[in-house]
Amino acid sequence: MASSLPRTAAVSAVVATALAAGLIAGASASAADPSTTLRIHDIQGSTRISPLVGQRVTDVTGIVTGVRTYGSKGFWLQDPEADGDPATSEGIFVFTSSNPTVSVGDAVKVSGTVTEYVPGGLNSGNQSLTQISKPTVAVVSSGNAVPAPVTITAGSVPAAYTPDGDPAAGGSVNGLTLRPQSFALDYYESLEGTNVRIGTSRVVGASAHSELWVTVKPHENANRRGGTVYGSYDAQNTGRVKVQSLTPIAQKPFPTANVGDALTGETEGPLDFNQYGGYTIAARAMGTVEDRGLEREATRPQHRSELAVATYNVENLDPTDPQEKFDALAKAVVDNLASPDIVALEEIQDNNGAKNDGTVAADATLKKFTDAIVAAGGPAYEWRSIDPENNKDGGEPGGNIRQVFLFNPERVSFTDRAGGDATTATGVVKERGRAALTVSPGRIAPADEAWENSRKPLAGEFVFRGRTVIVVANHFGSKGGDESIVSHHQPPNRSSEVKRLQQAQAVNTFVKDVLAVQRHAAVVVLGDINDFEFSATTEALTDGGALRAAITSLPRSERYSYVYQGNSQVLDQILTSPSIRHFDYDSVHINAEFAEQNSDHDPQVLRFRP
Template identity: 75%
Template sequence: MARSAAVSTVVATALAAGLLAATSSAASSTAAPDAGEVRVHDIQGTTRLSPLAGQQVADVPGIVTGVRAYGSKGFWIQDPKADGDRATSEGVFVYTGANPTVKTGDAVRVSGTVTEYVPGGAGSGNQSLTQITKPTVTVESSGNELPAPVTINAKSVPSAYAPAGDPADGNSVNKLPLRPRSYALDLYESLEGMNVRVGSSRVVGASDPYNELWVTVKPHENTTRRGGARYGSYEAQNTGRLQIQQLAPVSEQPFPKADVGDVLTGVTEGPLDFNQFGGYTLTARSLGKVVGKGLERERTRPQRERELAVATYNVENLDPGDPQAKFDALAQAVVTNLASPDILALEEIQDNNGAKNDGTVAADQTLTKFTDAIAAAGGPRYAWRSVDPENNKDGGEPGGNIRQVFLYNPERVSFTDRDGGDATTATDVVRRGKRAALTHSPGRIDPANAAWTNSRKPLAGEFTFRGRTVFVVANHFASKGGDESLTSHHQPPSRSSEVQRVKQAEAVNAFARKVRAVERNADVVVLGDINDFEFSPATRALEAGGALRAGIKSLPRAERYSYVYQGNSQVLDQILVSPGVGRFAYDSVHINAEFSAQNSDHDPQIVRFKP
């Protein structure tokens, strides 16, 4: 799920070249003004699309409220003479494509073309940003007082997130009249381009490598125990979230480091932008100060003598070319924060030369380096089992050949090896005496199933703990790539990637049911990066028929998350267990997702039970 620097660079380049601009001629509920002076609110109109899109405008007056000399270069103007209509924004972005020559506080008149720019392109489903392009700018005076900022706070942001899209317009909200008193997205759209302010606000998304963080202006909205904003359903979007960037280049003003639960104190003020990687964003002309609250990385308790501890951890594209410091930090987390689980399913283990796309698929060097680091950190000398994928058949970074791997502590657990499992050969369930057994261990589940196209195939293994067989299935389901954002102009947004994950979940559920059909009380553990929420159709498909139950649902709601995305603390990583497992203790161990300094962007999960 992490956003790559390469993608960011490509988008910034495209922005500068104007390659992603899209002009919409769709009608708005606001009619074009009569002949005469055009003002900013005439351009913005009362819907998301400008009634003047595609048209030339001349001598639009405004005060410059912010200047951006990087990324999408340009400046914002705001008309100090508001029209009194809450639905019409008084601010607009002027796209220059080169370093602007105006300064904040300049009174200007701008001529140019009104366009609707869609960050990420029309296929992304993103809303558009109304802007003036190919501008001619006349500076009339300098040093003017800026229009007073609009304060965004808990009282002003509605509790409802967005209206339902118009079925006659493909479920789009683009042409619907804005209702800023009723819907949060309508409020933010009505302030697009305007000078806005937030007061002291809690950080709900840590500072990232792109110099962004997320705050909430609603301190009591779906709070987690550690200070985040939990995403607990498709109707709980957390309306108070707002992304914060700064207008000053980091070379001039370093961006603050903040963890979830910290507080951005004082006043943060600047134009309200809309971008591809977060939607509505306060581009701060003045940025408050981060006050740390000392969030600590969690440590789970050690397993007891008769407890089997099974964990999952996405180690984010680990390969031998990564710095030793990354291996050491991940290893320390396994030993210290996860208390050296008996079985550890890893996701995103890359092959021996990482993203070098030369046909290499073996990952023994990656795993040797990692298990050595764990031992050096004071952990057990883990053994491992895996199945090498076919080259470039499992998705992920091209050439990286990510796969799932079992690490296990041979001092406490034994692995039952049954030969024959490879990238294309399916393991099956048979009866051996009175017990279920795998035909291949380790083996892949139904690898020819179209559900796994360009995606990781589940890895199944048969373990023995204190004389009891435990079946473990490690997964890394298809990503959410292609899904529309919460701020999409389609409401509800399209979640097209769910289709494949549901099919994957059905295949894993069928395998778990097959094990239980042979041995009703068999202990089955299904775990990994499921890439979906505990309330999602994919999770329901995994649990179908009572074959499995999602362990994270045993936690209090305020602790159900493993990932933080755009200020929403949410579930992606899961462990599910069969009814035969009986009582269990579950823990989502928060060591990464809430922190600006991360060894992975996922939090590991662990379950302990007595087989």
């Protein structure tokens, strides 16, 4: 949570605020009727919000199914006698704030306050986790059998992801009665806190931060490398589930897994809900990772008459990074990307990285990188870029990230036109019947509010075999601030789209200006667009036929450059103007699917004959 309060206090504040705002339903904080014996399914209720939220409950019984001694400390309690209602969970999390004094298999009685904890805070839009807070716990007996797990399978998870939210509740699903046989999110919610199990499952999100993602639906939007492709806002991939271990990392290192590997055997534990991905198996027992041998791809070299243009987000590269990172990225440019003629780099930081001292130059970063490329057997790339104003382009404070063109002078030349700086906009003029930039390199409309606190597009004019090609390198605004696909608002609020839409419109306008001067101009727009090929952002970029999203030339199962929460998806793109009718496109998978990464993005390569 954003709050600096201890979690117990923060939980109470969240509940109070939510109740006051009508965001969650519940009674005032009073004791439940002592004459009624309350069971866990009574507390959970048949919606996402407990009907007893804010009330104190006494002597709630169950068997301990999992204990967490790190992070959000507490334990899971489950009633071994179900009520027969598939919408009501028989398990619940008991938040103790300190190391629990119970063990798996203990039969206990718990008294405390029913709360709805919203991971990430109310403004995140996340669903809440029903729990018992400020508990008093009495152990009745030990060594009891844990309630048999519910097995999550391809057949048990519905094909539809979520119902639409209630318009009368601002689009929230919180008040809707759960329909676990109809919607995947309702199914998982009906098992919140319950002991669950999965069998052998394919890994669809590489291990990181002591977690991995698997799918229980191996045929759901699968690609040939083992991932699960996110192809539209209505294809959220219902079979994905996150797995964490309840064993602290200090006691047992989390296994390393790549996309396409298998988590074999049985994985079992309570179903948690957290800020980073939603429903998560807090594994009391984990299966074994089986290496399925996923290999990093290498694209083919360009032919002599083909111009190869690539984009690569190198993830906050600066001279303070270890030489090993520079060497690995350089090796990727040479061996995996076959030394493209032009490489648009995103996230090149200034000469001292995140040190916030006013430094904006990045020549030391670029020299270290281009030297590493030469050492890896690649060409002696030259570079062109424009230093940003200090702390005006977003990203890590002090880092001053920017886009940069690398180009191989043995294959392509750069047309330098002086005058470009952080605040000067490049324009388009006609020169000998062709479109030409007024400054090269130059920034597109840097004063436009679309680029406030964001990376400004970098335009450059290149010549290949006597043909002029205008290239625009981009790094659009991030998705930070968007609600997740497990938000209680359905559909989720994607607020970050507003800025990217403005940015796309600005770039589209620039490309149209070029085409108005020279109808058949060769224009390549590329970079970390931070949005999908089916998004409104991409629609705005391609408006009026000014550009085509080249990644759509690939089969749907191969359209991805990034893996997020088990969804293989598009963030990096190359778009082409209409005169570039024939091209060869490759999303080169070398990072996003792997536990060991040099960047979290996969580079993209376009080859064509201008």
